[in-house]
Amino acid sequence: MIKREKIKDILSSTEFNRETTVMGWVKTFRNNQFIALNDGSCMSNLQVVVDFANTPEEVLKKITTGAAISASGKLVESLGKGQKCEIKADSVQILGESDPEKFPLQPKKHSLEFLREIAHLRFRTNTFNAIFKVRNALSFAIHQFFNERGFVYLHTPIITASDAEGAGEMFRVTTLPFDDTPRTDSGEVDFKEDFFGRSANLTVSGQLEGELGAMALGEIYTFGPTFRAENSNTTRHLAEFWMIEPEVAFADLEDNMNLAEDLLKYVIRYAMDKCPDELAFLANRLAEEEKSKPQNQRSELDLMSKLNFCLENDFERVTYTEAIHILKHSKPNQKKQFKYLVEDWGVDLQSEHERYLVEKHFKKPVILTDYPADIKAFYMRMNEPDADGRKTVRAMDILFPGIGEMVGGSQREERLEKLQQRMQEMHIPEEELYWYLDTRRFGSAPHAGFGLGFERLVLFVTGMTNIRDVIPFPRFPKNAEF
RNA sequence: UCCUAAGUAGCUCAGCUGGUUAGAGCAUCUGACUGUUAAUCAGAGGGUCCCUGGUUCGAGCCCAGGCUUGGGAGCCA
Numbered sequence: 074m075i076k077r078e079k080i081k082d083i084l085s086s087t088e089f090n091r092e093t094t095v096m097g098w099v100k101t102f103r104n105n106q107f108i109a110l111n112d113g114s115c116m117s118n119l120q121v122v123v124d125f126a127n128t129p130e131e132v133l134k135k136i137t138t139g140a141a142i143s144a145s146g147k148l149v150e151s152l153g154k155g156q157k158c159e160i161k162a163d164s165v166q167i168l169g170e171s172d173p174e175k176f177p178l179q180p181k182k183h184s185l186e187f188l189r190e191i192a193h194l195r196f197r198t199n200t201f202n203a204i205f206k207v208r209n210a211l212s213f214a215i216h217q218f219f220n221e222r223g224f225v226y227l228h229t230p231i232i233t234a235s236d237a238e239g240a241g242e243m244f245r246v247t248t249l250p251f252d253d254t255p256r257t258d259s260g261e262v263d264f265k266e267d268f269f270g271r272s273a274n275l276t277v278s279g280q281l282e283g284e285l286g287a288m289a290l291g292e293i294y295t296f297g298p299t300f301r302a303e304n305s306n307t308t309r310h311l312a313e314f315w316m317i318e319p320e321v322a323f324a325d326l327e328d329n330m331n332l333a334e335d336l337l338k339y340v341i342r343y344a345m346d347k348c349p350d351e352l353a354f355l356a357n358r359l360a361e362e363e364k365s366k367p368q369n370q371r372s373e374l375d376l377m378s379k380l381n382f383c384l385e386n387d388f389e390r391v392t393y394t395e396a397i398h399i400l401k402h403s404k405p406n407q408k409k410q411f412k413y414l415v416e417d418w419g420v421d422l423q424s425e426h427e428r429y430l431v432e433k434h435f436k437k438p439v440i441l442t443d444y445p446a447d448i449k450a451f452y453m454r455m456n457e458p459d460a461d462g463r464k465t466v467r468a469m470d471i472l473f474p475g476i477g478e479m480v481g482g483s484q485r486e487e488r489l490e491k492l493q494q495r496m497q498e499m500h501i502p503e504e505e506l507y508w509y510l511d512t513r514r515f516g517s518a519p520h521a522g523f524g525l526g527f528e529r530l531v532l533f534v535t536g537m538t539n540i541r542d543v544i545p546f547p548r549f550p551k552n553a554e555f
Numbered sequence: 556u557c558c559u560a561a562g563u564a565g566c567u568c569a570g571c572u573g574g575u576u577a578g579a580g581c582a583u584c585u586g587a588c589u590g591u592u593a594a595u596c597a598g599a600g601g602g603u604c605c606c607u608g609g610u611u612c613g614a615g616c617c618c619a620g621g622c623u624u625g626g627g628a629g630c631c632a
Contacts, residue, residue, distance in 0.1 A: 526632030
């Protein structure tokens with residue numbers, strides 16, 4: 074293959090009147106002369122000027138939106154407005170045709186709903202080009218952040234046999250035949266016959282295994298796919314999503330919150346540094362979209378201001394008990410505008426409550442801590458009961474405007490007896506998690522960690538509003554195409 | 556899963572009280588033009604009105620069931 078120059082490099086080049094070759098996909102072909110060419114290396118297109126008088130008719134006909142071409146010629150300063158330079162093509166070669174009657178993308182605005190139906194082709198649009206560049210930057214930044222701090226990237230299993238994690242419905246992994254399932258004498262499915270000799274599922278969290286690693290390696294993180302078979306139909310849930318789960322030995326909730334806040338700020342700053350063009354494009358896209366909304370539903374800050382604001386301000390740290398106090402005395406609660414009124418200590422917060430705290434009251438990311446023990450997982454460290462005898466755990470959730478829960482974490486219960494007691498209360502079978510309890514039996518130590526929903530982070534940074542648009546191939550109920 | 560709105564040309568959408576041959580803009584095709592920026596101008600083609608059943612002389616429109624999608628809620632990251 075002839076060596077090609079990337080459009081990104083050409084556009085930043087000042088070395089004109091030299092021969093070069095570019096390859097890319099045609100965005101538009103105007104006036105039988107001007108190709109807007111994109112090769113994915115950057116947001117901008119390069120203009121390729123075709124000498125239509127000296128180009129064969131059959132080549133000209135095949136320069137259509139979506140076609141892949143190679144063009145060779147001289148890089149010159151552009152005669153027209155709108156671009157600094159362009160390539161005066163001596164020759165254009167069609168690499169891959171694109172039938173204009175059938176290619177669904179047009180040089181115009183498409184709805185995100187339509188693009189979701191052609192997820193295999195939506196990469197070709199500016200918007201998704203930008204989204205996946207930002208996603209890539211965030212992903213890399215996460216590894217860099219932890220690597221700089223000496224964390225070990227640990228691969229926790231995707232197939233797990235423990236069904237005691239209690240984090241929701243799981244996808245079963247099996248090789249048993251559906252039509253002739255082996256049964257035990259009592260008529261139940263005989264998983265002894267199954268591939269693993271027991272019931273197995275796709276992971277809903279790498280946390281428990283992560284804790285095992287942290288109790289030897291000190292500081293670990295996982296970053297991998299996670300699966301939930303919940304019938305969730307929202308803009309914030311996927312059946313397959315990516316989660317970052319750090320786990321730190323000799324750390325308490327305070328350290329945990331600091332780590333999470335540092336991580337979020339670090340990766341947001343990284344994306345802003347590395348993807349200025351992409352974020353500018355997405356900011357503009359969002360601004361255009363906001364224009365079509367009624368005034369009272371528009372956000373106060375544009376995308377860049379929102380990201381900057383997040384970097385420049387400390388997250389608000391509030392206990393659950395304080396949050397309940399604020400909500401109880403809030404206007405929407407007193408005027409009974411909440412669908413679920415806040416009355417008693419102990420209830421779980423509804424998303425309208427979280428949104429009020431984040432978007433109206435504090436107007437910035439909020440870390441809620443020390444939730445009632447009754448509404449949180451078994452592995453969270455128990456606090457001493459407060460003056461009123463209320464039991465709380467050392468949990469923390471980080472809530473973001475427009476997103477809701479971005480991070481959920483806790484200091485873990487490292488005291489064996491307290492942990493066993495909690496498991497009993499919550500009917501979690503000890504035998505199944507003997508390996509987890511062993512960490513508390515042998516050299517237990519205070520430790521803490523959290524789970525960060527990667528797609529929710531990408532949502533926040535890109536200003537997109539539907540989680541199905543920030544993962545290349547979204548999986549959700551009734552949808553696993555591509 | 557619940558509440559709610561929608562499904563009409565490739566895309567975005569209009570379609571009157573149920574009435575003859577279902578429309579527009581963009582896209583596509585043909586021609587013209589040739590320094591264009593979502594090029595422009597002229598013309599043409601293009602429909603399982605989501606599916607199944609029902610009411611009716613007659614259904615894109617009304618009714619029932621279903622499917623899918625958007626938004627909200629729950630579950631959560």
